Amino acid sequence: xxxxxxxxxxxxxxxxxxxxxxxxxxxxxxxxxxxxxxxxxxxxxxxxxxxxxxxxxxxxxxxxxxxxxxxxxxxxxxxxxxxxxxxxxxxxxxxxxxxxxxxxxxxxxxxxxxxxxxxxxxxxxxxxxxxxxxxxxxxxxxxxxxxxxxxxxxxxxxxxxxxxxxxxxxxxxxxxxxxxxxxxxxxxxxxxxxxxxxxxxxxxxxxxxxxxxxxxxxxxxxxxxxxxxxxxxxxxxxxxxxxxxxxxxxxxxxxxxxxxxxxxxxxxxxxxxxxxxxxxxxxxxxxxxxxxxxxxxxxxxxxxxxxxxxxxxxxxxxxxxxxxxxxxxxxxxxxxxxxxxxxxxxxxxxxxxxxxxxxxxxxxxxxxxxxxxxxxxxxxxxxxxxxxxxxxxxxxxxxxxxxxxxxxxxxxxxxxxxxxxxxxxxxxxxxxxxxxxxxxxxxxxxxxxxxxxxxxxxx
Amino acid sequence: xxxxxxxxxxxxxxxxxxxxxxxxxxxxxxxxxxxxxxxxxxxxxxxxxxxxxxxxxxxxxxxxxxxxxxxxxxxxxxxxxxxxxxxxxxxxxxxxxxxxxxxxxxxxxxxxxx
Numbered sequence: 001x002x003x004x005x006x007x008x009x010x011x012x013x014x015x016x017x018x019x020x021x022x023x024x025x026x027x028x029x030x031x032x033x034x035x036x037x038x039x040x041x042x043x044x045x046x047x048x049x050x051x052x053x054x055x056x057x058x059x060x061x062x063x064x065x066x067x068x069x070x071x072x073x074x075x076x077x078x079x080x081x082x083x084x085x086x087x088x089x090x091x092x093x094x095x096x097x098x099x100x101x102x103x104x105x106x107x108x109x110x111x112x113x114x115x116x117x118x119x120x121x122x123x124x125x126x127x128x129x130x131x132x133x134x135x136x137x138x139x140x141x142x143x144x145x146x147x148x149x150x151x152x153x154x155x156x157x158x159x160x161x162x163x164x165x166x167x168x169x170x171x172x173x174x175x176x177x178x179x180x181x182x183x184x185x186x187x188x189x190x191x192x193x194x195x196x197x198x199x200x201x202x203x204x205x206x207x208x209x210x211x212x213x214x215x216x217x218x219x220x221x222x223x224x225x226x227x228x229x230x231x232x233x234x235x236x237x238x239x240x241x242x243x244x245x246x247x248x249x250x251x252x253x254x255x256x257x258x259x260x261x262x263x264x265x266x267x268x269x270x271x272x273x274x275x276x277x278x279x280x281x282x283x284x285x286x287x288x289x290x291x292x293x294x295x296x297x298x299x300x301x302x303x304x305x306x307x308x309x310x311x312x313x314x315x316x317x318x319x320x321x322x323x324x325x326x327x328x329x330x331x332x333x334x335x336x337x338x339x340x341x342x343x344x345x346x347x348x349x350x351x352x353x354x355x356x357x358x359x360x361x362x363x364x365x366x367x368x369x370x371x372x373x374x375x376x377x378x379x380x381x382x383x384x385x386x387x388x389x390x391x392x393x394x395x396x397x398x399x400x401x402x403x404x405x406x407x408x409x410x411x412x413x414x415x416x417x418x419x420x421x422x423x424x425x426x427x428x429x430x431x432x433x434x435x436x437x438x439x440x441x442x443x444x445x446x447x448x449x450x451x452x453x454x455x456x457x458x459x
Numbered sequence: 460x461x462x463x464x465x466x467x468x469x470x471x472x473x474x475x476x477x478x479x480x481x482x483x484x485x486x487x488x489x490x491x492x493x494x495x496x497x498x499x500x501x502x503x504x505x506x507x508x509x510x511x512x513x514x515x516x517x518x519x520x521x522x523x524x525x526x527x528x529x530x531x532x533x534x535x536x537x538x539x540x541x542x543x544x545x546x547x548x549x550x551x552x553x554x555x556x557x558x559x560x561x562x563x564x565x566x567x568x569x570x571x572x573x
Contacts, residue, residue, distance in 0.1 A: 262554070426530070
């Protein structure tokens with residue numbers, strides 16, 4: 001606009017200079033000046049034209065700018081509207097979250113349905129069970145001592161649905177022999193067996209097996225026993241044997257009653273020095289391999305054994321179990337003498353507070369020096385959990401009183417009777433503090449009364 | 460020489476154990492209901508005919524069997540996969556019937572730690 005005004009101004013000035021001049025003055029302007037003026041006017045006209053074009057172009061640009069501005073304005077308005085909508089939605093979402101949180105607090109959370117792990121991608125077939133014990137003992141006439149610390153893990157490996165390999169170890173610590181310094185850690189293999197489920201009623205077990213002569217040997221962990229010491233007559237039986245076994249159970253109806261059985265063949269007992277003398281009977285020997293790596297079944301034939309059990313539950317925690325088992329086989333290297341044993345076992349539960357169980361064990365073996373030796377023994381144990389008294393006392397409810405009477409006659413003249421009065425304090429269902437006093441009556445002068453405390457843990 | 464039994468009696472003992480073992484296995488496969496496919500069908504028919512008795516639950520069987528030897532363990536102490544391995548061990552050690560063992564396992568897994 002300014003340029004246009006300037007051009008018009010110049011044109012007006014020119015006209016004003018030319019038109020009002022008197023004739024006399026015009027005569028005074030020569031051609032050259034006229035031409036110069038003419039050129040000037042022409043140039044000014046061109047300039048004006050150029051300025052007009054510029055002005056038009058600027059106006060056009062301005063119009064475009066205005067259009068763009070209008071569009072921007074429109075977009076801005078749309079954005080503002082969108083922001084408002086989003087803010088409104090955010091408010092609604094926050095409100096919904098707040099409502100859900102309030103509802104979640106008010107309503108108890110239902111656990112999600114459990115989905116079994118994918119066995120193909122995750123290996124959880126390996127497990128460790130076991131027990132650990134720590135014992136203090138005071139034998140009459142001797143110093144009290146922390147007798148041992150024992151760790152007994154059981155390693156389980158499940159190979160699919162039907163195969164299980166299980167091995168139990170026993171780590172212990174003991175003082176060295178008199179006049180020898182230090183102590184020795186011992187590691188024993190309690191059992192190592194392969195189990196194969198042949199069908200619903202038969203399982204094949206092979207290896208170094210815990211033998212079901214009675215039920216005690218298979219329930220012998222520290223946290224399962226209610227008294228730290230084993231019953232005396234268990235010394236008349238082997239705890240384990242190397243061989244093979246068939247075992248299983250047959251249910252009788254739907255009430256939980258069942259008959260269970262085991263049949264086994266193992267290398268069996270042996271003689272410590274190979275002879276047939278009675279005091280050389282070694283129930284834990286003859287595993288089939290000598291310490292000098294020679295294969296040595298010390299006698300010609302294996303021992304055979306079997307157990308049949310009957311379990312009759314009345315309702316949960318009320319049941320009676322009876323069993324009859326036995327084993328027989330050669331024991332001396334020459335194969336001249338048989339060792340045999342029979343066990344009658346029983347167990348009764350009356351509610352979750354009362355348990356009574358026991359075994360009668362009778363054995364017989366031939367010998368070179370004492371002829372037929374007939375050891376025998378029995379034990380009976382009863383326990384009562386004081387929680388059954390319904391007293392609202394904190395310590396009492398965790399206590400269980402237990403007592404046991406056991407008797408053994410070794411068949412060679414030594415007879416020992418023992419009465420144990422004890423207790424268990426349950427720190428938890430697997431951590432037990434056991435204690436007991438053992439009153440002994442024996443014609444063996446080395447057998448004496450004993451006070452024992454034991455901390456047991458099962459895992 | 461003192462021998463409580465003669466050679467004959469030793470042989471008799473060995474043979475008896477072997478025969479007993481073979482008999483038990485054979486009986487389990489042939490006569491025990493549920494050992495074979497045919498037996499399963501027979502069992503199903505029998506169940507259809509007789510009125511159904513109240514079946515024990517996995518929790519009841521767990522209380523019944525496990526309490527025979529040790530204080531009950533909480534199902535949450537192990538994972539579902541661990542219970543599977545442990546129940547296989549306990550089925551052999553405690554001579555549990557297969558079906559009851561499965562019901563106990565299901566109860567433990569349903570209530571397990573993870």
